[in-house]
Every structure is written in structure tokens, then in C-alpha cells.
Amino acid sequence: MRGLCLWLLLIPECLASHQRLQWLVSIPSTFRAWEDSCIWIPCLYQIPKSSAVLDRFSLYHNYWFEEGIKDFNGTIIYSNTQIGQFPPQQGRVRFLGDKTNNCTLSIHPVHVNDSGRLGLRMTSEGDKWMKEIQLNVSKTPFPPSIQLPPEIRESTTVALTCLLNFACYQYNIQLQWSLKEPAVTSTVLSTNKVYTESKVTFQPQWTDHGKNVTCQVRNATQVLSKATVRLDVKHVPKLTIEVIPREAAVMEEGSVTMTCQVISSNPEYTTLSWFKDGNLLRGEKTPTLNLSSVTKDMSGKYRCEASNNMGSGKSEEVTVTVWYAPEPSVVQIHQSPTKEEKPVEMICVSPASPRPKNYIWYHNRKIMPGKTQEKFQIPKVFLWHAGNYSCLAENQLGPGQIGQESQLDVQYAPKEVTAVIQSSTPIREGDMVTLSCSYNSSNPAVTHYQWSPEGSWTEPTPGVLRIPRAAWDATPIACAACNAWCTWASPVSLDVQYAPRDVKVLKLSPQTEIHAGHHVQLRCLFSGSRPAGVNFFWKKNGGFLVEGRDLNFDSISPEDAGHYSCMVNNSIGQTSSKAWWLQVLYAPRRLHVSIHPENSVMEGKKAVLTCESEANPPISQYAWFDGNNRDLTFAGQTLHLEPVKVQHSGSYRCQGANQLGVGESQPTTLTVYYSPETLGKRVALGFGFCLVIFILAIWGLKLLKRWKRTQSQQGLQENYSGQSFFVRNKKATRTPLSEGPNSMGCYNPVMDDSVNYAVLRFPETDRPSSRDAGTSETQEPLPNSNDVVTYSVLQKRHMGDYENTTADCSEDDGIHYSELVQFGSGERPQGKEEVEYVTLKQ
Numbered sequence: 001m002r003g004l005c006l007w008l009l010l011i012p013e014c015l016a017s018h019q020r021l022q023w024l025v026s027i028p029s030t031f032r033a034w035e036d037s038c039i040w041i042p043c044l045y046q047i048p049k050s051s052a053v054l055d056r057f058s059l060y061h062n063y064w065f066e067e068g069i070k071d072f073n074g075t076i077i078y079s080n081t082q083i084g085q086f087p088p089q090q091g092r093v094r095f096l097g098d099k100t101n102n103c104t105l106s107i108h109p110v111h112v113n114d115s116g117r118l119g120l121r122m123t124s125e126g127d128k129w130m131k132e133i134q135l136n137v138s139k140t141p142f143p144p145s146i147q148l149p150p151e152i153r154e155s156t157t158v159a160l161t162c163l164l165n166f167a168c169y170q171y172n173i174q175l176q177w178s179l180k181e182p183a184v185t186s187t188v189l190s191t192n193k194v195y196t197e198s199k200v201t202f203q204p205q206w207t208d209h210g211k212n213v214t215c216q217v218r219n220a221t222q223v224l225s226k227a228t229v230r231l232d233v234k235h236v237p238k239l240t241i242e243v244i245p246r247e248a249a250v251m252e253e254g255s256v257t258m259t260c261q262v263i264s265s266n267p268e269y270t271t272l273s274w275f276k277d278g279n280l281l282r283g284e285k286t287p288t289l290n291l292s293s294v295t296k297d298m299s300g301k302y303r304c305e306a307s308n309n310m311g312s313g314k315s316e317e318v319t320v321t322v323w324y325a326p327e328p329s330v331v332q333i334h335q336s337p338t339k340e341e342k343p344v345e346m347i348c349v350s351p352a353s354p355r356p357k358n359y360i361w362y363h364n365r366k367i368m369p370g371k372t373q374e375k376f377q378i379p380k381v382f383l384w385h386a387g388n389y390s391c392l393a394e395n396q397l398g399p400g401q402i403g404q405e406s407q408l409d410v411q412y413a414p415k416e417v418t419a420v421i422q423s424s425t426p427i428r429e430g431d432m433v434t435l436s437c438s439y440n441s442s443n444p445a446v447t448h449y450q451w452s453p454e455g456s457w458t459e460p461t462p463g464v465l466r467i468p469r470a471a472w473d474a475t476p477i478a479c480a481a482c483n484a485w486c487t488w489a490s491p492v493s494l495d496v497q498y499a500p501r502d503v504k505v506l507k508l509s510p511q512t513e514i515h516a517g518h519h520v521q522l523r524c525l526f527s528g529s530r531p532a533g534v535n536f537f538w539k540k541n542g543g544f545l546v547e548g549r550d551l552n553f554d555s556i557s558p559e560d561a562g563h564y565s566c567m568v569n570n571s572i573g574q575t576s577s578k579a580w581w582l583q584v585l586y587a588p589r590r591l592h593v594s595i596h597p598e599n600s601v602m603e604g605k606k607a608v609l610t611c612e613s614e615a616n617p618p619i620s621q622y623a624w625f626d627g628n629n630r631d632l633t634f635a636g637q638t639l640h641l642e643p644v645k646v647q648h649s650g651s652y653r654c655q656g657a658n659q660l661g662v663g664e665s666q667p668t669t670l671t672v673y674y675s676p677e678t679l680g681k682r683v684a685l686g687f688g689f690c691l692v693i694f695i696l697a698i699w700g701l702k703l704l705k706r707w708k709r710t711q712s713q714q715g716l717q718e719n720y721s722g723q724s725f726f727v728r729n730k731k732a733t734r735t736p737l738s739e740g741p742n743s744m745g746c747y748n749p750v751m752d753d754s755v756n757y758a759v760l761r762f763p764e765t766d767r768p769s770s771r772d773a774g775t776s777e778t779q780e781p782l783p784n785s786n787d788v789v790t791y792s793v794l795q796k797r798h799m800g801d802y803e804n805t806t807a808d809c810s811e812d813d814g815i816h817y818s819e820l821v822q823f824g825s826g827e828r829p830q831g832k833e834e835v836e837y838v839t840l841k842q
Contacts, residue, residue, distance in 0.1 A: 587661025
């Protein structure tokens with residue numbers, strides 16, 4: 001497979017298979033050290049199998065591959081004996097890695113015979129790898145190498161590097177420079193390189209050209225090795241001038257010789273030139289310059305220049321002085337013109353050699369006593385200092401001459417500047433105001449004016465300011481007259497009068513919410529008024545209320561709630577505040593129940609009961625009660641009865657509660673009357689009932705007559721004498737049980753509309769009871785059966801009343817029938833002491 005992949009490396013699968021067999025080992029290829037030092041070998045590895053770990057690790061010295069055993073052979077200076085266990089140290093070798101990715105080693109100390117080829121042999125689950133490194137151990141410490149930039153120029157920052165290809169944590173060394181500049185030393189121990197270096201940065205001068213720079217390798221006690229380099233500093237030519245005579249001061253017609261000497265040049269200079277007072281002396285290319293028969297024009301400063309590839313080098317200037325008497329003097333004034341109270345310096349300029357030692361000063365051609373110096377100063381210039389100034393200079397060769405006069409011009413800012421209001425006073429808010437700015441004197445003349453503060457104002461002519469509308473809070477206005485400087489006048493106050501401003505209502509008490517019954521105090525505030533005298537007025541909901549600054553409520557009520565505003569006026573005008581809402585919080589009151597559509601409702605319709613009230617905050621909870629004070633367990637403001645029933649008739653009341661208390665309404669009566677359909681049903685029912693009673697009465701009368709007839713026939717047969725009579729009785733009108741609209745049917749008392757039958761029997765006195773008849777020896781004869789009284793009443797049947805109609809059931813004339821039987825002589829039969837009464841009702 002591997003052989004096939006060598007031919008098919010371009011195939012991704014084969015390439016991936018080939019790469020999976022490679023160990024990745026990162027380690028420097030070469031190490032250097034010296035006798036008794038050490039080496040530190042940074043090493044990282046990656047096993048082909050990602051989950052595998054290192055089983056065996058060995059370090060060979062001068063190893064070779066032995067074909068017979070198909071393995072490496074050589075001197076083993078480190079090896080683990082147990083799989084996966086790596087001793088931290090074996091002899092001089094310390095293993096600092098692990099069995100996953102680190103294979104770092106150190107050997108301390110090292111010897112010269114350790115030089116050669118080292119091999120790192122690693123094994124993991126059958127995968128093997130050998131990594132080769134070279135080790136060079138010298139007898140003595142080897143020197144470092146100094147790295148220089150390609151070119152070093154004077155006054156240009158350069159960096160020098162001292163590099164030693166050695167680093168070991170167990171062997172401390174230092175790199176030390178012969179330069180005084182501080183150096184930065186660093187040690188690098190990576191899988192790419194192992195070295196120690198030191199960098200120093202400095203600016204070489206031309207004097208450093210040709211100097212040696214040394215870098216030493218030191219341990220704690222001695223110098224181990226060193227390296228030295230010679231600096232090649234490129235610089236321009238360095239020159240100096242030699243003058244004969246040395247004083248370089250001659251009288252006119254004398255001579256002077258100057259020689260230009262080149263002290264150093266790298267590379268060598270190619271050209272040389274002479275300059276006087278900065279100007280090139282043409283034709284002078286030699287190192288020596290001869291000046292003969294000198295004149296005062298030859299006085300000046302001389303220098304020479306030389307050039308190479310790096311640039312031009314200049315010598316110091318040499319002054320050649322030719323002595324002569326002072327020339328006509330000129331006065332220089334610093335500065336003129338000058339501002340008043342500023343310092344002024346005057347200089348008397350009179351070319352002379354040697355320099356003048358005595359001066360005489362003139363002001364407007366008058367000698368200024370005490371002024372004998374070349375310069376004199378005026379600390380503060382005033383107007384009387386202005387004028388013409390001149391001077392006379394004198395040296396050891398004699399006096400000079402007075403030259404042209406110079407004028408001192410003393411200038412000053414405008415004086416006595418004032419701002420004046422030209423408008424009539426007093427000024428009211430919104431008036432147009434005109435101001436003018438004036439001054440007394442000025443040098444130079446006034447060129448413009450300034451006003452403060454700046455605004456949207458106009459300046460019809462210079463020095464005149466026009467304010468279209470004066471603001472109530474107008475700040476004082478100042479003006480300035482200006483030439484080169486500005487002088488400000490004292491600010492002028494416009495004293496603008498205005499109506500009261502920023503009027504507002506402030507609640508002084510209470511500090512919390514306003515509840516009914518609280519003491520409330522409101523105050524009318526304003527920020528300013530001019531003039532200060534003001535009056536206060538209060539309005540409620542737009543209507544005038546009271547006058548005064550404070551508005552007090554000893555015990556505030558809900559009726560006091562509303563929009564309050566206050567007005568403040570003065571002689572200029574009146575200002576009102578924004579409406580301030582006064583809110584009064586109170587418990588529910590004035591509760592009443594309203595019924596919609598009305599208090600009397602037909603059954604089957606809809607009745608809506610609403611609990612209306614006044615409360616702030618609004619009622620949060622309602623309760624309803626009927627006429628029997630029963631809680632209807634309904635918590636809404638509106639009680640809906642749909643469909644309404646007759647049983648709903650009665651009184652209703654409601655309760656409302658907010659966070660401040662509870663209120664209750666008076667009872668309101670709801671009347672529910674029957675519908676025509678119900679009335680019809682009830683009339684029909686009553687009529688049917690009365691008809692049944694009437695039929696029963698007729699049948700009762702018939703039965704009664706039949707019974708009476710039977711009794712009468714029996715009486716005739718028994719031959720008793722009787723007496724019959726009819727009694728017609730006019731009865732009083734009956735009062736119905738109820739006269740209200742809810743009365744139902746006809747009022748029927750017990751004795752009305754009935755057939756009454758009664759038998760009155762009179763028991764015999766002094767007669768034994770019929771229960772003892774069988775035992776009596778003598779039995780009395782039976783009484784006459786005609787000794788009875790029969791009483792009957794026949795009344796007419798009345799029709800029943802209708803609901804909601806007062807019954808008219810007046811008592812009709814009845815027909816009373818009686819039969820009176822006279823008791824006969826003889827013994828009367830024992831009768832029962834009883835009264836029998838029968839009533840047949842309709």
C-alpha cells in the first residue's frame with residue numbers, strides 16, 4: 001500500500017494515509033556548548049494516532065541503523081525501562097516532557113566527547129520515530145558575534161546586536177558591552193532556535209569613528225569569551241580656522257591670513273570654499289585665505305566649508321575687525337508706534353570699530369541728561385514721551401556724527417468713552433430703545449464700535465445702537481470705541497419695566513393629598529415684576545373668586561374642586577397663571593338608586609338598577625340589598641333584572657366604597673305589575689272557580705229543598721202542628737280583605753254565598769239518659785218528633801273579583817226559612833245536647 005502511494009501521491013486518499021504515518025517532531029537541528037556547560041533541548045511531538053500516548057523514549061549518542069536487527073543501535077544515554085513511565089533524570093540527562101506532546105531534555109554538564117549526532121527514539125503502540133540533532137561541544141567557550149548595520153552615520157540612531165548561539169537554564173551567562181548605553185538581553189529557547197542575544201542602541205558621533213566596541217560573555221566570576229568590532233562612522237568634514245594675527249583686529253590698510261584645517265572626514269572631502277557673512281567668496285578654493293590692504297568693508301565673519309559624500313562640513317565663524325571712527329548714528333525705536341503705558345527701548349546704531357563707549361541722547365534736539373549708554377528704556381510710555389529722538393556715538397578713535405532723527409509715536413485707546421440712552425424713560429417692555437456711544441480723544445482715530453451683549457440689534461450709524469423691542473430681562477448694555485484697541489464704557493441699565501412674570505399657583509398645605517375637610521392653602525407666586533407693587537386676584541373655573549395672595553380653605557369640600565388660577569398685575573399689565581387643578585378626595589356620598597326605564601315595570605321586561613354616587617377616587621366596590629336587608633351578592637355598579645318578575649317588586653338600596661370610606665343610598669321601590677296575559681289567565685281561573693261554586697250551590701239548594709220537602713211530608717204524616725215563616729234580612733255590605741291592587745277574586749267570608757242548615761235541639765231535663773233506657777223499669781214515652789226547630793239560609797251566589805280590581809261583593813238580601821215546631825205534652829225523648837251547623841260553600 002505504501003509503495004503504491006508513492007506513485008499516487010496526487011491521490012488525496014493515498015496522501016492522507018501517508019501523512020497519518022508521520023510523526024511531527026519540532027526541535028532545533030543544531031546545538032552548541034562548551035566543556036562543563038549544559039544544553040537545553042526544547043522538543044514537541046505529535047503521535048500519528050491522536051489517542052495514542054508515548055510508550056518508550058530513548059536518547060542515542062552517535063547512533064546507526066543496523067540492518068540485521070532492523071533497528072537503531074548506539075550509546076543510549078537516556079531510556080525508560082517501563083512502558084509509559086519516564087524517569088525524570090538518568091545521569092546527566094533530565095527528561096522534562098510528558099507522554100502526550102512534550103519531549104524537552106537537558107544535559108548537564110556536557111563534555112567535548114559529547115559532540116556528534118544525537119537521536120531521539122520514540123515509540124507508541126507500534127509506531128516508531130527517530131529524530132536527529134547535531135551537538136557541537138568546544139573545549140573553551142566560543143565567542144559571540146556582533147552584528148552591525150550596513151552603514152553607520154553620525155548622530156543617527158543605530159542598533160548593535162551581540163549574538164551567542166547558546167542558552168541553557170542551568171548555566172547562567174551575561175552579555176556585557178563596552179558601551180555605556182543600556183542594553184537589553186534576551187534568551188530564546190524555542191523549538192526553532194536556541195540563543196542568547198543583547199541589543200544596544202546609541203547615536204555615534206564623528207569622534208567614535210575608528211573606535212572598538214566589545215561584547216563579552218561572562219558568568220558570575222569571569223569573562224568566558226568576547227568579540228570586538230571597529231566602528232566605521234560616516235561623517236561630514238570637521239573643520240577649524242587658524243587666524244594670523246590671532247586677534248583678527250587690524251587698522252585699515254593692514255593684512256589678515258586665515259587657514260582652513262580639516263580635522264576629520266569620512267570619506268575624504270572633495271571641495272573646499274570660503275564664506276563672509278554667509279556669502280560665498282568666489283574664486284577662493286584653497287585652504288588659505290589672504291586679506292591685504294583691508295578696509296572697513298572687509299570686517300565681518302568668515303568661515304570655510306568642505307564637502308564629501310555625506311554632505312558639507314562648516315567651520316566656526318571667525319570675526320575680522322577693522323578699526324574705524326563711528327559713522328553717522330541712527331536711533332532705532334522698539335516699537336514705534338507704541339501703546340501708552342507700554343515699555344519702549346531705543347538703540348543708538350553707529351557702526352564703529354572698536355565699538356563706541358560713550359553716547360549722547362537728544363529728545364526734540366534737547367540733550368537728555370544721564371543718558372550715556374547705547375540703549376535706554378522707558379518702562380511706561382506716556383503722551384509727553386512722544387517726539388523726535390537722535391544720538392551721538394564716540395569711540396577711542398573719536399566722535400561720530402548725529403544722523404537722522406527718529407520719531408516716537410505714542411498711541412492710546414479712546415478716552416472717556418460713555419454710553420447714553422437717547423430714548424425717553426421709563427422704558428417699557430417692547431419699546432424701541434436708541435443708545436449712542438461717544439469718546440473724548442483717540443490715537444489713532446476710532447475705526448469702529450462694539451456693543452455688549454450682542455443681539456439682533458441694528459446700528460444705523462457708527463456709534464448708534466437701536467433695539468427694536470426692549471426685553472423685560474434686558475441686561476445692562478456697554479459700548480466700546482475702538483482703534484487698534486478698544487475702551488469700554490460703563491454699562492448702562494435700561495431699567496425696563498414689565499408686567500409680572502412666571503405667575504404660578506403653589507400649594508402650601510397640605511403636603512400630601514387633599515381630603516375633604518382638610519385645611520388647604522394656595523399661594524400665588526411670580527418670578528419678577530417692575531415696578532414691584534402688585535395686586536393678586538384668584539379665579540375659579542374662569543370666574544372671579546377673591547383678591548389676595550393666599551387662598552385658604554378652612555375645611556375644603558368636594559364642591560371646592562376645580563381649576564384655579566391667579567392673576568398678578570402692576571401698573572404695566574396683568575399676567576395670569578396656568579389653571580391649576582384642585583382635586584378633593586372624599587368618601588362616597590349622595591348615593592341613590594336609579595331604575596331604568598322607570599320605577600314601575602311590567603313583568604317579563606328588563607329593569608336596570610344603577611347605583612349613582614359622587615366619590616373621589618371613584619368607587620371601587622359596590623354592594624346591593626333588598627327591602628329585607630338581604631345582601632344580593634352582586635358587586636357591580638349596575639344591577640340587571642332580566643326578565644323581571646313580580647317577585648322582584650320591593651325596595652332596593654346600594655352601598656359604595658373607595659379607599660376613604662363607605663356610602664349608602666336610601667331605598668328605592670321597584671313595582672312589577674302583571675302583564676295582560678297573566679291577568680287573562682287569572683280572570684279565567686277565577687271565573688271557572690266561581691262557576692264551580694255556583695253549580696255546587698244550585699245542587700245544594702236542590703238537595704236542601706228535596707230534604708225539606710221530605711221533612712215536611714213526614715211532619716204532616718205525624719200530625720204535628722207547626723208554623724212556618726220566611727224572614728228577609730237586608731245584610732250590611734262586607735268589607736273586602738284587601739283593597740290594594742294585588743287583591744285576587746271575590747272576598748268570601750265563612751257565611752257568605754252558602755246554604756246554611758242548622759238543627760237546634762233542646763235536651764230534656766230530669767230524664768235519664770237514652771243510654772240507660774234498657775235498664776229502666778219504667779220507660780218514658782218518646783218525645784214528639786215535631787218538637788224541633790229547623791233553620792236554613794239560602795243566599796245568592798256571587799261572582800269572583802278580578803285581580804287588581806276592588807271586589808264589589810256587597811251582601812245581597814238572603815231568604816231565610818225557618819220552621820218552628822211546638823213541643824207537645826208528654827215525655828220528650830232524651831236528645832243530645834248539641835248544635836249541628838252545616839255550611840256549604842261555593
